[in-house]
Amino acid sequence: MPLIEHSAYEAKGFWRKNSHLSTILGTRYKKYPVPQYTREKISTDDGDFLNLDWRFQDNKKKLAILFHGLEGDSKRTYLNTCSDYFxxxxxxxxAWNHRSCGGEMNQTIRLYHHGVTDDVHRVMVKAIAEGYESIYLIGYSMGGALIVNYLGEYETHHSLKAAAVFSIPISLKSCSDTLKVFPNTIYLNNFKKTLIPKFKAKSKQYPGQVNEAMLANIKSFDEIDAYYTAPLHGYASKEDYYHKASPATVLDQVKVPTLIVNAANDPFLGEECYPKERFKNYNHIYFEVPKYGGHCAFPLKNTLHSWAEIRAYEFLKAY
Structure with a gap:
């Protein structure tokens, strides 16, 4: 039952069915106004901070926590449309910002990655302390992977009711390998534009502790994760990181109702991100694979909203 055999998403028109056009036009070039947020900076117990962007109703019945993807922030288009819809x-x-995201460099040497569930826990503790009756998690790409990893690693509070995640790298190695293949390589170049300046900034903050010499040799995510992600975050190697930070390692432990949606034509995701047979054995995770949708896009005709937030709402309202 948790494997959803038929998805309701329909991509109308050529560009909405094309994996790259839907991804690029539906996320990078799509224009949607940033909601009016109230920012709160909270301190972390390891000497850093997280920037949280809030929108308040006149009650504390329901809270949706939004998770952005790699090198995103709380003001990405896919979060803006989701924020307004909910x-x-x-x-x-x-809508919270991972360390070094949201326009402000963080203070510790660590940044963020697919396995930083301790920061997710800090955000959850804050939300629970605010007294919200029902909490729901919605994440995209890396943010979605973080949600699944958190649900698999932590005992959750009774106020956390359900989660919906989209375009998530269930296997990090599979995604790294997929992004080495042309034309998927165009996405790495986009990420490098912001990641490399961050590594340089960390090198200045912490002289001698960041491998600045390797920055000119980044040709894939293998180099990023081998020389930066793994050593800066306590992993023995990129292989150790890929294994431990992949949601595939914790799927069996997830007990909170969770919807995972990965489009079949997602240019970021490799074959191991579609373990359909495995999901047939789960009672709490629902896995849906639309034929189209690209990466974090799922564009619809005649609306700026994406199908992702509509599908998330349909799933979460049951809980």
């Missing part, structure tokens, strides 16, 4: 449905909104 706010109009009566949800309070918390």
């Amino acid at each position: 706010f109009e449905k009566g949800y309070n909104i918390l």
Whole structure:
């Protein structure tokens, strides 16, 4: 039952069915206004901070916590449309920024990655302390992977009711290998534009502790994860990171109702991100594979909203 055999998503028109056009036009070039957020900076117990962007209703019945993807922030288009959609449905909104994202460099040497569930826990502790009756998690790409990893690693509070995630790298190695293949390589170049300056900034903050010499040799995510992600975050190697931070390692432990949606034509995801047979054995995770949708896009005709937030709402409202 948790493997959803038929998805309701329909991509109308050529560009909505094309994996790259839907991804690029539906996320990078799509224009949607940034909601009016109230920013709160919270301190972390390891000497750093997290920037949280809030939208408040006149009650604390429901809170949707939004998770952005790699090198994103709380103001990415896919979060903006989701934020508005859920706010109009009566949800309070918390769109949080991972360390070094959201326009401000963090203080510790660590940045963020697919396995930083301790920061997810810090955000959850904050949300629970605010007294929200029902909390829901919505994540995209890396943010979705973080949600699944958190649900598999932590005992969750009773106020956390359900989660919906889209375009998630269930296997990090599979995604790294997929992004080495042309034309998927165009996405790495986009990420390098912001990741490399961050590594340089960390090198200045922490002289001698960041491998600045390797920055000119980044040709794939293998180099990023071998020389930066793994050593800066306590992993023995990129292989150790790929294994431990992949949601595939914790799927069996997830007990919170969770919807995972990965489009079959997602240019970021490799074959191991579609373990359909495995999901037939789960009672809490629902896996849906639309034929189209690209990466974090799922564009619709005649609306700026994406199908992703509509599908998330349909799933989460049951809980």
